[in-house]
Amino acid sequence: MANQLNLRIDRSSPVPLYHQVVQGIEAAIHTGVLEPGSRLENEIDLAAQLNLSRPTMRKAMDELVRSGLLVRKRGVGTQVVSSQVRRPLELSSLYDDLSNNGSKPTTDVLSFSHEEADAAIRKALQLPAGAKVYHFARLRKVGGKPLALMENWVRDDITAIDEAALASQGLYGILRNGGVNFRLASQRIGAMIANDYQAPLLETTAGSALVTMERTAVDDTGRMVETGHHVYRADSYSFEMTLVQR
Amino acid sequence: MANQLNLRIDRSSPVPLYHQVVQGIEAAIHTGVLEPGSRLENEIDLAAQLNLSRPTMRKAMDELVRSGLLVRKRGVGTQVVSSQVRRPLELSSLYDDLSNNGSKPTTDVLSFSHEEADAAIRKALQLPAGAKVYHFARLRKVGGKPLALMENWVRDDITAIDEAALASQGLYGILRNGGVNFRLASQRIGAMIANDYQAPLLETTAGSALVTMERTAVDDTGRMVETGHHVYRADSYSFEMTLVQR
DNA sequence: AACATTCTAATGTCAGGACAAACTATTGAC
DNA sequence: GTCAATAGTTTGTCCTGACATTAGAATGTT
Numbered sequence: 001m002a003n004q005l006n007l008r009i010d011r012s013s014p015v016p017l018y019h020q021v022v023q024g025i026e027a028a029i030h031t032g033v034l035e036p037g038s039r040l041e042n043e044i045d046l047a048a049q050l051n052l053s054r055p056t057m058r059k060a061m062d063e064l065v066r067s068g069l070l071v072r073k074r075g076v077g078t079q080v081v082s083s084q085v086r087r088p089l090e091l092s093s094l095y096d097d098l099s100n101n102g103s104k105p106t107t108d109v110l111s112f113s114h115e116e117a118d119a120a121i122r123k124a125l126q127l128p129a130g131a132k133v134y135h136f137a138r139l140r141k142v143g144g145k146p147l148a149l150m151e152n153w154v155r156d157d158i159t160a161i162d163e164a165a166l167a168s169q170g171l172y173g174i175l176r177n178g179g180v181n182f183r184l185a186s187q188r189i190g191a192m193i194a195n196d197y198q199a200p201l202l203e204t205t206a207g208s209a210l211v212t213m214e215r216t217a218v219d220d221t222g223r224m225v226e227t228g229h230h231v232y233r234a235d236s237y238s239f240e241m242t243l244v245q246r
Numbered sequence: 247m248a249n250q251l252n253l254r255i256d257r258s259s260p261v262p263l264y265h266q267v268v269q270g271i272e273a274a275i276h277t278g279v280l281e282p283g284s285r286l287e288n289e290i291d292l293a294a295q296l297n298l299s300r301p302t303m304r305k306a307m308d309e310l311v312r313s314g315l316l317v318r319k320r321g322v323g324t325q326v327v328s329s330q331v332r333r334p335l336e337l338s339s340l341y342d343d344l345s346n347n348g349s350k351p352t353t354d355v356l357s358f359s360h361e362e363a364d365a366a367i368r369k370a371l372q373l374p375a376g377a378k379v380y381h382f383a384r385l386r387k388v389g390g391k392p393l394a395l396m397e398n399w400v401r402d403d404i405t406a407i408d409e410a411a412l413a414s415q416g417l418y419g420i421l422r423n424g425g426v427n428f429r430l431a432s433q434r435i436g437a438m439i440a441n442d443y444q445a446p447l448l449e450t451t452a453g454s455a456l457v458t459m460e461r462t463a464v465d466d467t468g469r470m471v472e473t474g475h476h477v478y479r480a481d482s483y484s485f486e487m488t489l490v491q492r
Numbered sequence: 493a494a495c496a497t498t499c500t501a502a503t504g505t506c507a508g509g510a511c512a513a514a515c516t517a518t519t520g521a522c
Numbered sequence: 523g524t525c526a527a528t529a530g531t532t533t534g535t536c537c538t539g540a541c542a543t544t545a546g547a548a549t550g551t552t
Contacts, residue, residue, distance in 0.1 A: 085515030190484030191437030
């Protein structure tokens with residue numbers, strides 16, 4: 001078979017060996033060195049070729065299987081999954097997604113306040129009575145075209161937030177700089193009809209379709225950091241994801 | 247601390263040890279034995295208590311972290327994250343979801359044919375020219391109320407499908423019985439406005455909001471098995487999921 | 493009292509080995 | 523020639539052991 005994966009493992013690098021393998025195989029699939037549908041060599045030989053132990057090799061493959069790039073079958077082997085299966089939905093913000101895509105998003109801060117959280121928000125963020133939060137609404141545009149209308153509530157005991165930072169940086173960037181390590185988020189995606197408030201802001205007509213998303217994000221200490229309600233123009237945004245059977 | 251997790255590991259069971267641990271901890275979180283925010287004992291002690299090796303214990307915890315129930319932090323420990331964080335979106339069908347929920351879904355088969363695939367479907371399922379597929383539209387109701395309008399294309403070289411089976415069983419059930427082991431699916435969720443065809447079938451008015459979902463499912467041999475386009479009434483359905491940072 | 497240093501506890505990474513289970517393909521029997 | 527038993531390949535599970543890295547607490551110094 002002579003796969004010639006051409007992976008180079010740098011044992012002096014701080015990035016873990018299994019992750020170097022993940023990156024290498026991802027790159028090979030992306031550049032077409034590994035064609036969709038082709039079979040990989042077996043784990044043991046691959047590990048031997050790279051001077052790695054099998055557990056390390058397996059850990060790398062586990063990740064690739066989980067992310068939907070590979071499919072394994074006992075007694076048969078490991079295959080590069082077909083094709084145009086896209087990236088899984090990742091824990092990132094809209095701002096990141098757009099930036100990575102080469103677009104240049106801009107943000108209008110429509111309202112901003114530092115106020116006492118009401119009962120619903122306290123429940124969502126698991127805050128005690130009397131706690132204060134940042135509450136703000138933003139309009140995100142890309143290429144001058146409005147794309148999303150976002151309303152968020154953020155706990156105030158992590159880092160200070162002000163209007164100017166929000167206009168220039170994106171919420172998740174601010175929070176990460178403030179030392180927040182996001183770990184997970186639960187979200188709900190649905191649909192609604194644009195109302196008279198939303199329609200002009202999104203430069204569409206009342207009655208057009210919007211994608212809705214509610215999200216609550218948790219950091220590595222288990223705190224609920226942020227909750228929000230976003231709406232997107234259905235003609236310019238949709239959620240893509242890959243589900244993996246376990 | 248004396249966690250008293252009260253897990254029992256059955257070494258004679260065919261279910262893997264790490265999975266027994268996963269189930270046990272899931273149950274403990276679900277029943278409230280492990281409270282949200284509480285810290286678990288460290289991996290090594292837990293493994294010792296259950297007479298398991300640390301890698302096995304870690305594998306169990308990895309899964310729980312991935313599913314969003316636990317949060318780990320190096321040098322600190324492992325915490326129950328929960329609260330109302332919901333289940334991740336799983337690779338299952340609407341029929342399964344509803345059945346597991348105690349509801350009793352019914353299905354009307356609106357159209358059914360066994361026809362030659364057009365170019366778009368051949369591309370989505372990666373079929374050669376001239377290949378035939380099953381093509382059908384279904385209306386899914388729960389409690390007599392219409393919920394989803396589904397149009398699907400399924401390759402015909404796996405198992406035979408007929409109208410009667412579709413009306414009584416759910417597509418994924420039929421395919422699983424036919425020997426298909428689903429591995430992953432890529433899907434896209436968006437929104438649209440109900441048109442004159444969809445509205446009466448879903449017993450709503452033209453212009454109301456619908457959630458749209460396009461999905462292509464892949465089995466363990468890497469074959470694209472099924473692709474479809476579904477629309478749901480936005481007032482009765484939304485997609486919930488948990489995203490985990492890696 | 494404030495600060496830097498050291499220590500400890502916990503998770504993160506990696507190795508090497510052993511056996512089990514599932515699928516494929518070949519071989520053998522009828 | 524068809525079908526069943528068998529052997530071989532590959533992934534799945536599990537073990538023991540070791541060291542690295544990080545976060546936070548305790549300690550000591552100024």
